[in-house]
Amino acid sequence: MTLVTDVYELNLATSGKLKLRATAHLAEGGAAPTFEACVLLHEAARIERRAVDALPRCPPSTRLAASIEECWCLVEGRDPPRAGGAWGHVLQDLGRVDGTTATAMLARLRPRHEESERQFRKLLAGCTHLVRLRGSGALVPPTKEEQRAVHRDVERVLEAFPGAISFWWASYRLLEAMGDRKGAWTSLGKARRLDPENRRFEAMSLLLAARSLPEEAADEILGRVRGSSDELGAETYLMYALAEIELAKKATAPKERWLRALDAANAGLTQAPSEGLRKNLKATQLLVTALLAGKEPTLDILYLAGLGESATTAHSTRNVVDLVTLLASRNVAAHESVAHAA
Structure with a gap:
């Protein structure tokens, strides 16, 4: 005692x-x-x-x-x-x-x-675009014009309440959708500083780092995950695998990154707490297996992973690597919405 x-x-x-x-x-x-x-x-x-x-x-x-x-x-x-x-x-x-x-x-x-x-x-009552979006239960509206309007409202909230974690997350998601990866990295970084124990924030930062930072800087961040002895959780393993795949696009010899991605997908599958995560980890596993075998990934990966509905609605010529990444990142961020944020 x-x-x-x-x-x-x-x-x-x-x-x-x-x-x-x-x-x-x-x-x-x-x-x-x-x-x-x-x-x-x-x-x-x-x-x-x-x-x-x-x-x-x-x-x-x-x-x-x-x-x-x-x-x-x-x-x-x-x-x-x-x-x-x-x-x-x-x-x-x-x-x-x-x-x-x-x-x-x-x-x-x-x-x-x-x-x-x-x-x-x-303050929220005066954020008309944000109020309308909250009613839809979505976080990112479909058009760039709507995204900019909602983000202006989010900025108003953050100016008055800069510790509002959920609004920094909203800022990150909106800026990423608008193509402002530098701004998205800043906003997600602030959310992580306010809530460093949030594994969802950490997981999403891995893919964003691979997309937003120079390769050396991104690899340094991924290296901290590689060197961790902790059990990272399915979300972090999934986003780490996708980050390695993203960096492999720029590599002259991508095999090492693909192998690390496969190891991460395998580890994540043993810990997946939900069916959605399990399916996306399986799709990532199948994707990397195809890449390592020198095969062009096809939509069959989605069907085999249990994501047949997404495969059916996808454009047949769409890059499957990018599609798997998109579906997985949406799954990891799925429960976050402006309705929850505000």
């Missing part, structure tokens, strides 16, 4: 230092220092949650205090959607303490949280 308590105290001390550093950045003013403060406050919020989870027998008032601090960090970290999730933790923990204690503990957070939500909702 002493060891657990020591870990708890250490977490609280670390969180406190992060908050102090964030306060200093906020005092500087300006976009860059404010974003750095948001990064620090998001980390502090994660630590507050880990600190209380480290206590096997946590007093109700201690748990409520941790939830309040987590929510406070996300409010001050300019992330109303994530703060809303943390507010749910606060409400759950309120029922475990008496009313007088709850009122006193919420005196600082409640008005600040309510004001942040009011400002956020008011």
